[in-house]
Amino acid sequence: MKRKVISQGHNTLTMTLPSEWVKKFNLTRGSEVDVVEKDNGLFISTEKNDRDRKAEIDLDGLDIPTIWKYFMAVYREGYDELVVRHSPNQKLESPYKYFCRHDADVKYQSEEISALEFVHELVNRFIGFEIISHDDGSVLIRDMSEPSSKEFDTSLRRVLLLVQQMSEETFEALDSSDSKILKHIHDVDINLDKFHDYCIRILNKIGHKESRKTNLLFSTLFYLESVGDEFKSISHHLLFDFNNGNFEHVIDISESIKEQLELYFKLFYKFDREKIIRISEIDKNRYFGVKSKFKETETNEEREIFHHLRIIARYINTLTELRIEMEY
Known part of the structure; x- marks a missing residue:
């Protein structure tokens, strides 16, 4: 869409925002928006548009390589919050075991661990992710970093x-x-x-x-x-x-x-x-x-x-x- 630039005063140029977009995000006089300059364009966003993205993973029935694939997908895509669900008293092998092709490398080939310990080991691999809370059947993970x-x-x-x-x-x-x-x-x-x-x-x-x-x-x-x-x-x-x-x-x-x-x-x-x-x-x-x-x-x-x-x-x-x- 095109917008005309309007002169207000000697040094100020303004333009109108699309009315449907304004209504969608309930913007009124005094509302703040973020403006990011990218090359020859401007990207305008609202706080609501930047709301947290949430995802959920259920460990039941997944082998360890598949769990890694799920975690990496959620993390790389930029999700801010992740709930990991598991069965109470569920035990798993170390997530790093399957990154080692040889039995001689025993550093990561520990005995089975609890689901919480398993998730702890996974989370340590992802910069910015931290465990916020957990109970018998789930673990809540949030992104604590500020990408820049x-x-x-x-x-x-x-x-x-x-x-x-x-x-x-x-x-x-x-x-x-x-x-x-x-x-x-x-x-x-x-x-x-x-x-x-x-x-x-x-x-x-x-x-x-x-x-x-x-x-x-x-x-x-x-x-x-x-x-x-x-x-x-x-x-x-x-x-x-x-x-x-x-x-x-x-x-x-x-x-x-x-x-x-x-x-x-x-x-x-x-x-x-x-x-x-x-x-x-x-x-x-x-x-x-x-x-x-x-x-x-x-x-x-x-x-x-x-x-x-x-x-x-x-x-x-x-x-x-x-x-x-x-x-x-």
């Missing part, structure tokens, strides 16, 4: 730093054939997922200060988290499946990916045409040598690592494309 552009920027930087940490430690383990470096990689990945989800939540609740970048940042976060998952998979293989194996035939591809990631992390915060050219050169050189390198791999262990590294290489290309798009 500053919080988004800080959390996004943390995501990048955690991916960088995972990559450096994984490459060090490959170079040295010392998998003990990676014993805490699961904790790093949980932390990465925590900040990733918080960024998604903020984008869904308030968007980005540069609204045109919102969708690009959704995609960027998805691929950064996916890169982290690939490094976690490599780390688990090194720790549990082929401990202290020989990976000399994948060192070249790992070194090229290491350089690309270092360039990308710098590129993200300071756009640089030369860095983009270098990322592309590395990719081109690797492309023509990758088939011969794969043929040189002598074991299934090397081929498995090779496979994950090639996936990471594709993700870096996509991340670079997204970064270029943000510039225009």
